[in-house]
Amino acid sequence: MLIETKNSKFESLVRAYSAELYRYAYWLCRDRFVAEDLVQETFTRAWQGWDGLRDVKAAKGWLYTIVRNEHARLFERKRIEIDDAQELDEIVDTAGGAAYERFEMRDALEALPKPYREPLLLQVLGGFSCAEIATMMNISAGAVMTRLTRARLALRKVSGAATGRRMNAR
Amino acid sequence: MNCFEFRRMMLAEPRSRTAEQERHLAQCTACAALAREMEGLDARIHDAIHVPVPEGLAERVLLRQKIRAPAVRAWAVAASLVAALGTGIYFYRASDGERVLTAAVLGVKHPAVAAIAHVLDEEPQMLMENRGVDRVMMRAAFTRRGLRMPANGTTVRYFDKCPMTGGAGEHVVLQTPFGQVTVILVPDQRFASRVVVSDRGKTAVASPARTGSYILIADSLASVRRAEQLLR
Numbered sequence A: 001m002l003i004e005t006k007n008s009k010f011e012s013l014v015r016a017y018s019a020e021l022y023r024y025a026y027w028l029c030r031d032r033f034v035a036e037d038l039v040q041e042t043f044t045r046a047w048q049g050w051d052g053l054r055d056v057k058a059a060k061g062w063l064y065t066i067v068r069n070e071h072a073r074l075f076e077r078k079r080i081e082i083d084d085a086q087e088l089d090e091i092v093d094t095a096g097g098a099a100y101e102r103f104e105m106r107d108a109l110e111a112l113p114k115p116y117r118e119p120l121l122l123q124v125l126g127g128f129s130c131a132e133i134a135t136m137m138n139i140s141a142g143a144v145m146t147r148l149t150r151a152r153l154a155l156r157k158v159s160g161a162a163t164g165r166r167m168n169a170r
Numbered sequence B: 001m002n003c004f005e006f007r008r009m010m011l012a013e014p015r016s017r018t019a020e021q022e023r024h025l026a027q028c029t030a031c032a033a034l035a036r037e038m039e040g041l042d043a044r045i046h047d048a049i050h051v052p053v054p055e056g057l058a059e060r061v062l063l064r065q066k067i068r069a070p071a072v073r074a075w076a077v078a079a080s081l082v083a084a085l086g087t088g089i090y091f092y093r094a095s096d097g098e099r100v101l102t103a104a105v106l107g108v109k110h111p112a113v114a115a116i117a118h119v120l121d122e123e124p125q126m127l128m129e130n131r132g133v134d135r136v137m138m139r140a141a142f143t144r145r146g147l148r149m150p151a152n153g154t155t156v157r158y159f160d161k162c163p164m165t166g167g168a169g170e171h172v173v174l175q176t177p178f179g180q181v182t183v184i185l186v187p188d189q190r191f192a193s194r195v196v197v198s199d200r201g202k203t204a205v206a207s208p209a210r211t212g213s214y215i216l217i218a219d220s221l222a223s224v225r226r227a228e229q230l231l232r
Helices: A002-029 A032-048 A056-077 A084-091 A099-111 A114-124 A130-137 A141-169 B003-012 B019-027 B029-049 B057-067 B074-080 B111-129 B135-144 B221-231
Strands: B091-093 B099-102 B155-164 B167-176 B179-186 B195-199 B202-208 B213-218
Touching: A002 A032, A002 A056, A002 A114, A002 B057, A032 A056, A032 B057, A032 B111, A056 A130, A056 B111, A099 A141, A099 B029, A114 A130, A114 A141, A114 B029, A130 A141, A130 B111, A141 B003, A141 B029, B003 B019, B003 B029, B019 B029, B111 B155, B111 B167, B111 B179, B111 B195, B111 B202, B111 B213, B135 B155, B135 B167, B135 B179, B155 B179, B167 B221, B179 B221, B195 B221, B202 B221, B213 B221
Parallel strands: B099 B195
Antiparallel strands: B091 B099, B155 B167, B167 B179, B179 B213, B195 B202, B202 B213
């Protein structure tokens, strides 16, 4: 019975979070195959460490942290080769009217320094507060706020430039 | 709240808005314009970040989990095992000659290797729970093992009982001038000898104490040693 409960809770977690964890993993490694491996490995570790999870409500932050640690572990072993040309077609729906903006924004996100991009991903994808991100990244909440501010200021410039270019082209 | 404070909050956390921010927003047209701009910017960031997810991902994760043999909680098992230490083939020597073993040689069930996994995979969630520290219990736990309480300049970020085979041990997270250090106090079992292991970017020292044993985990061998000096 205990096992069944654990199984069903685990399944609920997988169904609830695998998609957003995949997106987080993708933006960490920018390789869709590695991202899926990271998600698989994350849930394997989550299953193994299940007994240490005291509150299922806190599972989301725990899972994000495992993805982050697994990614760091992977990068210690090897540097992932990224084929930008291949990935670009696969992740952006070029048929949509907002495709151009997504291209621009995606490039801008990729150009952000990692220390700025990472808290932004955790906030926008995961919905975590500055305090929660601070704990996950082991930095102060003030440092998280500074990084988020700088990230948005950088993206704001790019976004403004893109809009300006489109206006001039009309 | 003034415009500077409002903008600082808006750029850092645009989605959460306090009553004070709402009041400022109603009075300041420039900040209201910034708020609208930031909402638009965040919508575009959100749109760009949401890459398509491969079909059937959740099913593949669940299938892999079913295929794998039932996992045993590594840490609980590890704490009951005191492996024969120092038999490794793969190791490197620190500058002073101390032998640092790799996880491959000790195996994932070794207490020190399992403790590193415990710290990396479970500790962040424990820290988020943000429990108060019972200093009396903590002092008693350290004294039982013949260890000193952390000195001035060190903050205790976490202290709580940690279930492990053979009884309840203690899990302590210290913020020291040389980085974050985790102390795991193992009840009853005395490790046969001191062992140092490096795995997943962390270094752990597992050592017998006056009663039971302790494991220290930090980012580097130097930090682990300094923590050990602090406590012994």
